[in-house]
Amino acid sequence: MSIKKSILVRVRLVFLFVCLFACAIVYKIVHIQFLDGDKWKNISNERRIFYKPVHATRGNILSDNESILATSLPFYRVAFDPAVAKPEVFNAGVDSLAMLLSRFYGDKSADYYRRKMKNARHSGKRYVRLNSRQIGYQDKKLMSRWPIFREGKNKGGVIFEKVEKRFKPFGILAERTIGFINEDKNGAGLEYSFNGNLSGVDGEALFERIAGGSKPIYDGTEVKPQHGYDIKTTLNVNLQDVAESALYKALERTDAEYGTVILMEVKTGEIKAIANLGKTKGGYIEDYNYAVGNQGRTEPGSTFKLASMMALFEHRPDISLTDTVDAGDGRYRIKNTIMTDAKINGYGKITVQQVFEKSSNIGIAKLMEQYFGHEQQAYVDYLNKFGLNSTLGFQMDGEAVPYMKSPQDKDWYGTTLTSMSIGYELKLSPLHTLAFYNAVANNGVLIQPIIVKEIRKVDEVVQSFQTRVLNEKICSDATLKKLKLMLEGVVENGTARSIRNADYKIAGKTGTARKVKNGRYVREYSTSFAGYFPADNPKYSCIVIIDSPKGVNVYGSDVAAPVFKELADKAYALDLAMHKPMHERVVPDKESLPVVEAGSLDDLKLIYNNLGVSTRAGVTEEDWVKVEPQRRSLEFKPNPVLQNKVPDVVGMTLRDALYILGNQHLKVDVQGMGKRVKKQSLAPGTDINEEKTITIILG
Structure with missing residues (x-):
């Protein structure tokens, strides 16, 4: 075969292959278009049309008088479907619309917005976001009157995408208590703890994928969202403001690490104020709920002496407040450790009442050794009976679990009894300590603190929360009488004399606990004051914790007690029911x-x-x-x-x-x-x- 014929054969074969390939393509096109057309149309629609969730409006968080602490406000992003408007409408209004957008946003020129809309229309885009900045409802109403936009969504192509933002009318007030929740459903505070009630139920609507994004299709199949419920808290805005202000001043004055304040109604357990402030480079902010959480769970120090005295009086009812204890020269050896008192030369022989008023560590330790030295388990059993080893079941997530030793534990040492009796080798949250003091003020009734009063749907109460009694009587009336006299004595004659006043009586106990760093107690302190007022007819109980204050005077009486007094004065001034009646001035015979x-x-x-x-x-x-x-x-x-x-x-x-x-x-x-x-x-x-x-x- 000549070279010419060989080339012709190859060309013919290639031509034949090309023809066959072209026929195969035509066949496939016909098959897809006519035989499998319905199948691919359905797939296309499924991918182009899809259901998208429509988020429910989040419920409000309210104060005790129904002032709004947190709410959701509607904001909008402005998008545009440039293909919707008729040519005459688009061409007549695009220049004016571009100028108005430029003036409103102030970030780009009118020419930029004009080119953006024209290019999108020319290229067939069905969705273009004009600006990512969010606008309010009044701005939305204003834009709805602009050229092209005034034709509406179906004729003008304007798309106002609703975006809800959480807004707090009182700013940072009770910020950590109100809390937050993020897109991953993680968070803190009331927003997180009551998310199931606040979030509501999302709906869904049909959306169409278009060039540049997606847009909703309202065809009657959409499911409307069920908006979230409101929650009414027990917080009082005025008292909360005073608590935060007083705490902030004390922290700033002492350069402390953090502080917390809780104010609670004695009979109802309703928390009226709860402030938490932690130190940052820029000052103090609500960075963690120290009042409730694990980071605030510390050794309580001398405020725990109230529990020890309660155990003592329950164990030996015959002990009188006038009985004496020899507190010695201020130094007392227990096993291989030395316990000291605040007074350098010691208190000598003092009464049981004075042991508590002066917060004598040695006096308490000697009483514990004398009456519980051979019955250490009995002491722990009393603490358990008082509810100090159990959680309170608080409404907010993250409640700290109390830590308390038992004689059966491996780390129960020869000094543990006396250490626990003065508030060491155990840990409680401030809320737990306050609940115990509140029980004393409440005639022995231990109740569960609450911070949410009601869950509401508009004005309808869906669920209400009442005071729950945890223990009908934590101790005898005789014991309560002695404890109340001691607590009043602390303010009248003892370590908290600086906060006594003539208008009303305060009962409470100071605390100054050394902190542990690297396994050793150092000269840094957690200071506290816990108590109630008015002492003769208690309305409120309160606890103040200020951690690691610096300076010369770093005791609970110097740092924490004045914060208690400032908040108590405000609460007393606001609550006229606590005031003593002014009798009419009479002219006697x-x-x-x-x-x-x-x-x-x-x-x-x-x-x-x-x-x-x-x-x-x-x-x-x-x-x-x-x-x-x-x-x-x-x-x-x-x-x-x-x-x-x-x-x-x-x-x-x-x-x-x-x-x-x-x-x-x-x-x-x-x-x-x-x-x-x-x-x-x-x-x-x-x-x-x-x-x-x-x-x-x-x-």
Whole structure:
């Protein structure tokens, strides 16, 4: 075969192969188009048309008076379907629309927006986002009146994509308590703990994939979302603000690491304020819920002495507050450790009441050794009975579990009993400690603290939460009476004297616990104050924790107690029900006037004015006066004290009489019992020429 024929054969074969391949392509096209057409059309529709979730509006979080603490506000992103508008509508309005978009957003020129819309229309795009910035509802209404957009979604192609954002009207107030939840459903606080109620149920709608994105198709098959429920909390906005402000000032003043405050109603267990502030480079922020969570679970220190004394009085009801304990010289050896008291030379022999008021570690330790030294399990059993080893079942997630040792544990040492009795070798959260103090204020009834009162759907209450009693009686009434007297004594005479006041009485206990670092106790402290007020009829209980304060005065009485006092003052001022009634000022008859015969003019004026008794001063020059009752008032008559003359002390208090007679260089012999001088042995006005003794009789 010649070369020419060989080439022709090859060309013909190639041509034949090409023809056969072309026929195969035609056949395949015909087969797909006509025979399998319906199949591929369905697949195309399935991929182009799809269902997409429509998120429900999240419920509101409300305060106790239904002020909004957190809500969802609608925002929008503006998108555009440039193919929808008719050519005459698009061409007539695109320049004006571009200019308005440029002015509104202020980021690009009008020419940029015009080219963006025209290019999208020319290329057949069905979706283009004009700007990623979110706009509010009023801006949406404004844009709806612009050229092209005013034709609406179906004729103008405007697409307002709804985006909901969480908004807190009070800013950072109770920020960590309100909390958050992210796209992965992780979070903290009420937002996370009650997410199932707040989130609602998402709906779904049909969307179409188009060039550049997707757009909704409203064909009647969409499922409307069920919006979330509102939750009404127990938080009081005013008290929360004071708690955060007082805590912030204390942390800033002492350069502390973190602090927490909880204010709770005694009878209901409703938390009215809960503040948590942690130190950052820029100051203090609500970075963690120290009041409830594990990071706030610490050794409570001296505030735990209340539990130890409760166990002691329950174990030995015969122990009296006037019984004495020898606290020694301030140093006490227990096994191989030395326990110390705050007072350098020690307190010596003091009463049980003073052991608590002065927060004597040695006094508590000696009592524990004496009465529980051979019954250590009994001490732990009492603590368990008081509910200190169990969780409270708090409504918010992340509640810390108490840590408490038992004599059966391997790390129960010879010093563990005495260490636990003063608040070491155990851990409690601030909320747990407060619940215990609240039980004392609540006559022994231990209740579960609550922070959410109701779950609502608009105005309909879906679920309400009531106070749940955890223990009807944690101790006897006799024990409670002793504990209350001790707690009041701490403020009246003990370590918290700085916060006592005349308007209402506070009962509580200071705490200063050394912290552990690298397995050793260091000279850094967790300071605290826990208590309740008014002491005679408790309305609120409160705890303040300030961790690692710096400076000279770093004890609970110096750091935590003033925060308690500031919050208590505000709560007292706001709650008129706690105020003592002001009695009407009356003009008494002569028969009802108090009979006080003599005394200091200034003192008597002050007393009678406070009693609402009208007074008249016959002579105001004298310091000492006699009192003469008139028909509707008291008149002060001069009772001069003359040099070298026996004064008239009949009717005076013993204190005043001793003061005057002593200044006259008289020896005084006191006889009888009573509040005032009824008789005196030397007549008033008698000369004092030599050293004399005067006998005064009280009655």
